[in-house]
Amino acid sequence: xxxxxxxxxxxxxxxxxxxxxxxxxxxxxxxxxxxxxxxxxxxxxxxxxxxxxxxxxxxxxxxxxxxxxxxxxxxxxxxxxxxxxxxxxxxxxxxxxxxxxxxxxxxxxxxxxxxxxxxxxxxxxxxxxxxxxxxxxxxxxxxxxxxxxxxxxxxxxxxxxxxxxxxxxxxxxxxxxxxxxxxxxxxxxxxxxxxxxxxxxxxxxxxxxxxxxxxxxxxxxxxxxxxxxxxxxxxxxxxxxxxxxxxxxxxxxxxxxxxxxxxxxxxxxxxxxxxxxxxxxxxxxxxxxxxxxxxxxxxxxxxxxxxxxxxxxxxxxxxxxxxxxxxxxxx
Numbered sequence: 051x052x053x054x055x056x057x058x059x060x061x062x063x064x065x066x067x068x069x070x071x072x073x074x075x076x077x078x079x080x081x082x083x084x085x086x087x088x089x090x091x092x093x094x095x096x097x098x099x100x101x102x103x104x105x106x107x108x109x110x111x112x113x114x115x116x117x118x119x120x121x122x123x124x125x126x127x128x129x130x131x132x133x134x135x136x137x138x139x140x141x142x143x144x145x146x147x148x149x150x151x152x153x154x155x156x157x158x159x160x161x162x163x164x165x166x167x168x169x170x171x172x173x174x175x176x177x178x179x180x181x182x183x184x185x186x187x188x189x190x191x192x193x194x195x196x197x198x199x200x201x202x203x204x205x206x207x208x209x210x211x212x213x214x215x216x217x218x219x220x221x222x223x224x225x226x227x228x229x230x231x232x233x234x235x236x237x238x239x240x241x242x243x244x245x246x247x248x249x250x251x252x253x254x255x256x257x258x259x260x261x262x263x264x265x266x267x268x269x270x271x272x273x274x275x276x277x278x279x280x281x282x283x284x285x286x287x288x289x290x291x292x293x294x295x296x297x298x299x300x301x302x303x304x305x306x307x308x309x310x311x312x313x314x315x316x317x318x319x320x321x322x323x324x325x326x327x328x329x330x331x332x333x334x335x336x337x338x339x340x341x342x343x344x345x346x347x348x349x350x351x352x353x354x355x356x357x358x359x360x361x362x363x364x365x366x367x368x369x370x371x372x373x374x375x376x377x378x379x380x381x
Contacts, residue, residue, distance in 0.1 A: 058252035086181030092173035101132035114362035126184035135164040147333035236278040238349035243285025248314035255356035256378035286310035
């Protein structure tokens with residue numbers, strides 16, 4: 051266990067109020083330049099308050115974690131009466147790819163959430179640059195919860211603001227055709243491995259073992275009489291065991307890639323050798339992952355560990371006929 055994760059395990063044994071206060075102070079001082087701040091960039095649109103959504107300043111968040119925090123910031127802008135717009139162009143994420151013509155990483159995968167352009171916003175009179183406060187103060191319904199009330203709130207935001215671009219839609223449709231998958235008779239199985247199971251990151255949800263996940267999937271297969279299991283995982287060991295267990299019932303996208311020989315010494319995103327096993331292209335890593343989450347969201351049933359990825363599948367779905375999300379507490 052690395053030293054930072056070890057210290058976080060100690061911190062997360064403290065009362066929740068202390069943890070919240072600690073992070074509020076930590077974020078304010080350590081990420082001082084990422085606090086919410088009002089700017090006047092020009093004279094355009096004097097009657098509009100723009101809210102520029104920025105990613106966390108560490109550039110290592112996964113795509114669904116970024117997606118979740120964007121939803122939180124959209125909600126904040128709605129409550130404030132601001133017009134939101136996403137800027138992952140001037141503020142970087144791990145998905146920045148020099149080979150892509152588009153510079154705004156959000157637009158690699160989604161359409162811009164505003165009818166305004168960044169160019170116009172940065173010539174406008176009233177512009178608020180997002181801060182971490184919009185994430186810290188978000189309603190509890192937006193904090194990786196799977197209950198129906200929370201999902202209604204999330205899906206209403208997505209319905210109004212989130213549209214995948216043509217490249218993402220084409221990728222999903224191509225994969226569905228190539229798998230020849232009867233999505234109406236498929237159980238989605240989302241199972242994280244690698245750093246989640248080896249490092250046990252403090253404050254994150256505990257993940258089920260393969261045996262626990264297969265047991266629940268078997269129960270659901272028997273209940274639904276479905277024919278297929280669509281697997282989403284980054285871990286080669288999980289894929290091999292699932293393939294051996296389910297045989298031809300197990301489905302995955304064409305040429306799906308997995309991480310093998312993960313060292314377990316550092317978080318996956320900091321392990322270049324491991325992460326590049328998925329793809330050396332940051333853009334392609336994001337495209338493939340989002341595509342799998344979207345296919346997962348189209349399944350009629352789901353069995354999943356509690357992660358931002360499974361939350362994303364729920365949020366992007368229209369609801370599942372059958373669902374099981376493991377609630378095992380936190381590391």
